Amino acid sequence: MTQTVLLNDGNTIPAIGFGVFQIPADGSTYTAVKEALEVGYRHIDTAQAYFNEAEVGQAIKDSGIPREEIFVTSKLWIQDFAYETAKATIDTTLEKMGLDYLDLYLLHQPYGRVEEAWKALEEAQAEGKIKSIGVSNFTPKYWNQFVPHFATVPAVNQVEFNPYFQQKELRALLAKDQVVIEAWAPLGQGNQSLFEEPVIATLAQKYGKDLGQIILRFENQEGIVALPKSTKKARMASNKDIFDFELTAEEMAEIRALDKGKGSHDPDAPGIGDYLLSAYDIHAND
Known part of the structure; x- marks a missing residue:
């Protein structure tokens, strides 16, 4: 049984998911998702800008697992934030993935026509095309800029999170509305120094x-939904196998002390929105 977390809209989300960022759409994503489902994941996270939604959908279909048992997330790219485009993109995504609905759909970045895009998400939710709606990469600055204008509070904010970057200010802000944080790069994107921290090594040995x-x-006990990514089946399985032990309050405090207060990506840096728009042209092959 997969552990779940309650969202502020009454839906639940599996506490750990499988992310497919940077897994190519050359059959690799299909294989990875199929294997992730085989080892027991029931939460798959993709995005329009990952270019692999179709393979995710196909793997889900071919898994033989009932649709309602799998929690599926995708994300809308900035290029399609204009209201009419956003509405059309949601339909295209469902068609591409071969799904009747998405469990969660996020605004991938906090730039451009954010309020128009959010309105499209709210309407798609009302129509039953999306169960839960949320945002991604929203820092406190962007949260305060946009969310007060939304009719609906996001259920989720997916951001960079790991022991080196624990998002303390953001978490305090989101706690007021019971917004769940999902972690991308929950293992620090392979940051070697994180894996060399004595406190983590000591605890690994102990448990x-x-x-x-x-x-x-640690992230799970902090209430964070983690999205580890691996293309190795054994690693997929071990990343999921975290519910048979519990870190003590003292051990949690020791890991909290590793926080450096900043991550590898700063959404607030000048020009990031423009850079991302030029780096990811999701319609290049249309």
């Missing part, structure tokens, strides 16, 4: 777990 499992368990 007979690997370093990644200690990090993911």
